[in-house]
Amino acid sequence: MRAIVIAAMTVLLAACASPERAPAEQAAPADRSAGSAQDQTVGAVRAPTILGDVPIQDTSPEVLSQLRSEPPQRLTIDSLGIDMPVVDVGLADNGTMEIPTAAADAGWYRFGPAPGAESGNAVIAAHVDDRYGLGPFAQLKDLSEGDGIGITTASGEDLDFTVTRVEQTSKREVDMELVFDRDATPTLVLVTCGGRFDWDDGHYEDNVVVYATPDGRTAP
Amino acid sequence: MRTSVIAGAAAGTLLAAGLAAPALAVEDGMAELSVLHGIPDTPVDVYVNSANTIDDFQPGDLAGPLDLDPGTYTVALTATDAADDSSPVLGPIDITLEEGMSYTAVAHLTEAGDPGVNLFTNDISETAAGEGRLTVRHTAAAPAVDVWADGSVLFDNLSNPNEVMGDVPAATYEAAVSLTGETDPVLGPVDVEIADGVNTIVYAWGSAADDTLDVAVQTVDTHASSPSGVEAGTQGFADERGVSAGAIAGILAALALAIGVGARLAVTRR
Numbered sequence: 057m058r059a060i061v062i063a064a065m066t067v068l069l070a071a072c073a074s075p076e077r078a079p080a081e082q083a084a085p086a087d088r089s090a091g092s093a094q095d096q097t098v099g100a101v102r103a104p105t106i107l108g109d110v111p112i113q114d115t116s117p118e119v120l121s122q123l124r125s126e127p128p129q130r131l132t133i134d135s136l137g138i139d140m141p142v143v144d145v146g147l148a149d150n151g152t153m154e155i156p157t158a159a160a161d162a163g164w165y166r167f168g169p170a171p172g173a174e175s176g177n178a179v180i181a182a183h184v185d186d187r188y189g190l191g192p193f194a195q196l197k198d199l200s201e202g203d204g205i206g207i208t209t210a211s212g213e214d215l216d217f218t219v220t221r222v223e224q225t226s227k228r229e230v231d232m233e234l235v236f237d238r239d240a241t242p243t244l245v246l247v248t249c250g251g252r253f254d255w256d257d258g259h260y261e262d263n264v265v266v267y268a269t270p271d272g273r274t275a276p
Numbered sequence: 277m278r279t280s281v282i283a284g285a286a287a288g289t290l291l292a293a294g295l296a297a298p299a300l301a302v303e304d305g306m307a308e309l310s311v312l313h314g315i316p317d318t319p320v321d322v323y324v325n326s327a328n329t330i331d332d333f334q335p336g337d338l339a340g341p342l343d344l345d346p347g348t349y350t351v352a353l354t355a356t357d358a359a360d361d362s363s364p365v366l367g368p369i370d371i372t373l374e375e376g377m378s379y380t381a382v383a384h385l386t387e388a389g390d391p392g393v394n395l396f397t398n399d400i401s402e403t404a405a406g407e408g409r410l411t412v413r414h415t416a417a418a419p420a421v422d423v424w425a426d427g428s429v430l431f432d433n434l435s436n437p438n439e440v441m442g443d444v445p446a447a448t449y450e451a452a453v454s455l456t457g458e459t460d461p462v463l464g465p466v467d468v469e470i471a472d473g474v475n476t477i478v479y480a481w482g483s484a485a486d487d488t489l490d491v492a493v494q495t496v497d498t499h500a501s502s503p504s505g506v507e508a509g510t511q512g513f514a515d516e517r518g519v520s521a522g523a524i525a526g527i528l529a530a531l532a533l534a535i536g537v538g539a540r541l542a543v544t545r546r
Contacts, residue, residue, distance in 0.1 A: 110330050113338045115312070115479070115492035117451075117466045124469065147406045153503040165503070167406055167446050167472035184509035187533065194514045201284040221284035227505060236502035238473065249509035252516050260509045267284070 125170035126209035131162050131180060135203045136195045142180060142207075153247075159183040159191020168236055171207045172215050172270070176238035181247040184260065193248035197222060197264050205244060205268050217244045217268035224250055224264045235265060244268040301400040301497045303343045307373035308398075310340035310496075314384035314415050314481035315366075315391050316488040320353040323361035323368075332356050336481075338380075338494055346375040351393065353383055371395045378496050384415035384481055387436040394437050398475055398496045403443055405501040408470035410449075411441040411477040418484035424452040424461070432456060446472040453480055453491075463491050473500025 128142045145154040145163030156163045162182040169176035182193040205217040227249075235245060244267075251262030302308045311322060313333050322330035322339070330339045349371055352364035361368070366383060373379055378398040386392055396413060403409055412423050412431060420435040426449050431440040433456045452464035463480055470476050475496045482488035 110339050110342065112330075112333075115336055115338050115494060117468055117478075117491060117493045120493055120495070121448075121467055121469065147503055148507075151405065151504040153506045155506070155508050181506050181508050185511040185513040187511060189511075190513050193508070197282050199283060219283065222282040224280045224282055230505070232502045232505060235506070238500065247506045247508065249507070250514060250516070253509075253512040253514070255512060258510050258512075259507060260514070263506055263508075264282075 125173045126211045126213065127166065128164050128171050128178070128180065128207045128215075129210050130206075130208035132206040132208075133192075133195075133199070133203070134206070135200075136192070136198060138192045138195065140182070140192055145181075153179070153181055155181055155183055157183075157186065159186040159188075159193065162193070165236065169238060169242065170209075171217070171244050172209065172213070173242055175242055176240060177236060177243050177245045179236055179245045179247060184248045184250060184264075193246070193264075194250075196246055196248055196266050197224060197250060199266055205246070205266075207244065216271040218271055219266060219268045221267040222264070223267075224262050226251070226261060227259075227263055230263045230265075235263075242270055244270070301499050302376050302378055305346075305375060306343040307346045307375060308341045308378040308496075309344055309371075309373060310338055310342070310380045310494065312338050312380055312382045312384075312415075312479060312481075312492060312494065314382050314479060314492065316385075316482050316486065318365070318391075319356050320365065320383070321356050321358060323352045323354060323364070324349050326350070326361055328361075336490065336492060338492070341378070341496075344373055346373055348372045351381060353393070366391055366393060369393050380477065380494060382413070382415050382479070382481075384437070384479075385417035385483055387417060387419065389417040389483060389485065392437075396439060398477065399441060400475060400496060400498045402499040402501060403473055403475075405503055406446055406472060407443045408446045408472055409441060409443050409475040409498055410468075410470050411439055411475055413437075413439040413477065413479045416480040416482050416484065416489055417486075418455075418462070418480065418489060420456040421453050421462070421480065422456050422458075423478075424454065424465075425449040441475075444470055446470055451478065451491075463489055466491060468493060471495070473498055 127144055131142050132139045140160055140162050142162045142164050143156055144166040146166055148154045153165055154163060159182060162180050165179040169178050171178040183191055184194045185191055199219050199222050201219055203219045207215040246266040248264050249260035250264040251260055253260050313335050316335050318335060320333050321328050322333050333339060350368045351371055352361040352367035354361055354364050371381060378400050380396045380398055381393060382396060383393050399409060414421060414434045414436045420433050422429045423431040423434060434440055448467050448469045450465045451468045452461040454461050468478060475498050477494040479492040481492055482490045
């Protein structure tokens with residue numbers, strides 16, 4: 057969410073900036089003797105080379121709050137016959153991502169970007185199964201590159217995504233920093249479990265992860 | 277390493293750490309500087325090392341972030357129609373920026389109402405998953421204040437030109453500022469979102485005597501933490517090997533429970 061605030065604010069308010077703002081000039085290196093600088097100079101003193109306009113932002117809390125993304129409320133995957141609700145989730149007590157108890161419900165990691173944000177991975181996960189059997193996300197590994205995924209936000213907006221990658225990886229090797237990356241090009245990431253089930257521990261060995269790009273953008 | 281690419285290009289993005297670059301809060305080898313104009317009624321030009329860097333800078337606006345080489349810079353504020361920085365209205369002052377650090381230079385009034393410039397360092401150290409950082413800076417011509425969140429005092433007796441900070445659960449809080457020991461707000465209440473992995477910096481600026489007190493909010497990325505994993509399955513129905521003989525008892529137990537509560541059970545054998 058932070059990402060959309062900073063990026064959108066810069067774009068939005070640059071458009072509102074005074075048209076008289078002159079572009080920052082690129083100055084010749086300053087000729088200053090070391091004697092005029094403080095004793096604790098870290099590096100060489102020289103003029104900053106600032107190319108183009110310096111971004112200027114409004115700082116009112118009301119403006120910031122208006123630029124937050126809407127959370128997702130519905131997830132549809134027509135090719136798999138999936139149409140399921142999405143709720144906000146956070147962290148479980150053990151530091152893993154909180155997952156809705158029922159496999160029929162998907163959870164969006166609310167501490168990261170939302171689908172539709174300007175940057176970063178919007179992560180949605182669901183249990184592959186629950187006490188009643190397989191859930192919709194058990195079918196994620198049947199997705200193909202090019203399949204469509206739809207998200208409906210809390211404000212009723214429909215967002216479309218196209219699958220670029222489906223991977224299944226041992227949990228010992230999954231890099232969570234990458235799955236939850238906030239700075240990469242905006243991506244919808246669906247996560248569940250798969251592979252062999254460890255009957256002693258009650259866990260699956262692998263994560264199944266689907267990456268999908270917003271329609272209208274090129275895949276990385 | 278066992279990654280199966282089921283569909284799409286083999287990007288191998290799920291391979292173990294060592295290939296992943298951590299998200300950088302500040303550009304490699306650089307320092308980050310933002311500038312806040314907290315002096316009411318006085319648009320200025322901001323000169324850095326004698327170059328006009330921010331033109332016609334308005335009170336309440338935040339310029340940047342700028343990625344700058346580490347070093348010492350001379351900053352001066354002039355009238356907006358000044359030809360150069362030979363007769364500044366504020367400064368020149370030298371500020372030293374160190375590599376990997378994030379700073380905000382604030383032009384603001386002292387408690388007595390005199391204009392000055394202060395360099396604050398923004399704490400971008402790692403925040404835990406699910407937490408954000410709140411920083412509050414008293415840069416107003418006003419006495420010491422208490423900072424309230426959701427109806428309780430979070431920080432007390434904060435005076436100009438000091439700051440306080442703490443990591444809190446990521447959420448939207450109703451924030452307010454009162455004079456120390458009082459309960460009526462002089463600023464707010466206003467909703468402020470403290471986002472995960474972000475240092476949300478709230479400034480009180482302006483002048484109490486001139487009735488120009490205001491709140492400014494700046495957000496700076498910290499080194500954020502991710503969840504440690506995604507544990508999304510507990511029953512074994514999707515086991516790739518199929519249901520082993522040793523697990524039949526577990527299945528039957530689940531079956532008995534499910535039938536007991538009148539639920540339908542779907543078992544898929546692979």
